[in-house]
Amino acid sequence: MAMNKNTVLSWATWIMIFVGLGLIALGAFRYDDVAGWGFASVGIGFFAIAWVFNALKGRV
Secondary structure, three states: OOOOHHHHHHHHHHHHHHHHHHHHHHHHHHOOOHHHHHHHHHHHHHHHHHHHHHHHOOOO
């Protein structure tokens, strides 16, 4: 299986989505104080970076 730039970006996108979902879940279900808001906001940041990686596919 040859890994070119587009497949690397697609794998990175999926990994970032899963980690973002995990962080949002930690913020929603594990931590009830201010730390939960921090976990959720970092998870949303992971989604933003995954969106950028997805937009870069085919352009790099």
